[in-house]
Amino acid sequence: xxxxxxxxxxxxxxxxxxxxxxxxxxxxxxxxxxxxxxxxxxxxxxxxxxxxxxxxxxxxxxxxxxxxxxxxxxxxxxxxxxxxxxxxxxxxxxxxxxxxxxxxxxxxxxxxxxxxxxxxxxxxxxxxxxxxxx
Numbered sequence: 001x002x003x004x005x006x007x008x009x010x011x012x013x014x015x016x017x018x019x020x021x022x023x024x025x026x027x028x029x030x031x032x033x034x035x036x037x038x039x040x041x042x043x044x045x046x047x048x049x050x051x052x053x054x055x056x057x058x059x060x061x062x063x064x065x066x067x068x069x070x071x072x073x074x075x076x077x078x079x080x081x082x083x084x085x086x087x088x089x090x091x092x093x094x095x096x097x098x099x100x101x102x103x104x105x106x107x108x109x110x111x112x113x114x115x116x117x118x119x120x121x122x123x124x125x126x127x128x129x130x131x132x133x134x
Contacts, residue, residue, distance in 0.1 A: 002115065004029075004049045007036055010128040011115040014053040015040065023055065054113035059092050061114055065131055084125060101125050 002013060011026045015038045027044060028037030035046045055061065059079075063069070067079040071091065079086040088097045098107050101124040111117050121129040 001050050002052045002054055004031065004034060004036070006115065006119070007049075007052070008115075008119055008122070010122075010130060011118050012055055012131075013038070013115055014055055015045070015047045016051045016053060017045070017047075021053065054115055057094055057112060057114050057117055059094065062086070065129060081129075084121065099124075 007013070007026055007029060009026055009029065012023060013026065014021045014023050016022075022038070022040040022042065024038035024040035026036055027039045028046075029035075030037075030046075034048060036049065036052060037044055037046050038052075059069075062079050065081065067081045067086070070078045070080070072078060072087075075089075075091060077088050077091045079088075084099070084101045086097050086099045088094060094111075096108050097111075098105065099109065099120070100106065101121075104124050106120070106124075109120060111120060118129045121127075
């Protein structure tokens with residue numbers, strides 16, 4: 001379950017309905033009624049927070065968001081999207097990393113889920129982190 005105050009428009013999360021999980025984008029929030037509107041490949045639907053689940057942050061998730069990857073000589077890996085950077089000390093291990101955008105550097109920000117990365121990315125860049133159609 002995700003806390004309602006963590007959810008922002010544009011976040012990608014999983015919604016559960018009748019035991020099935022659908023990945024979708026948050027397109028609406030009604031905080032007074034505690035409902036979140038998720039757009040999935042099937043349709044838009046309103047969900048209560050107890051039916052919303054985070055998407056784990058993985059290397060594949062970064063690649064889906066069109067990050068580029070570069071292996072460094074010291075064994076670290078750099079993931080880039082424009083001037084935004086994520087560097088992991090160990091290849092393919094996102095348990096500890098450093099990220100920066102221009103002069104804003106964050107060391108080991110404790111991000112485990114995609115929506116957390118999206119929120120930090122927006123906080124740093126003032127641009128939504130979205131999947132781009134290629």
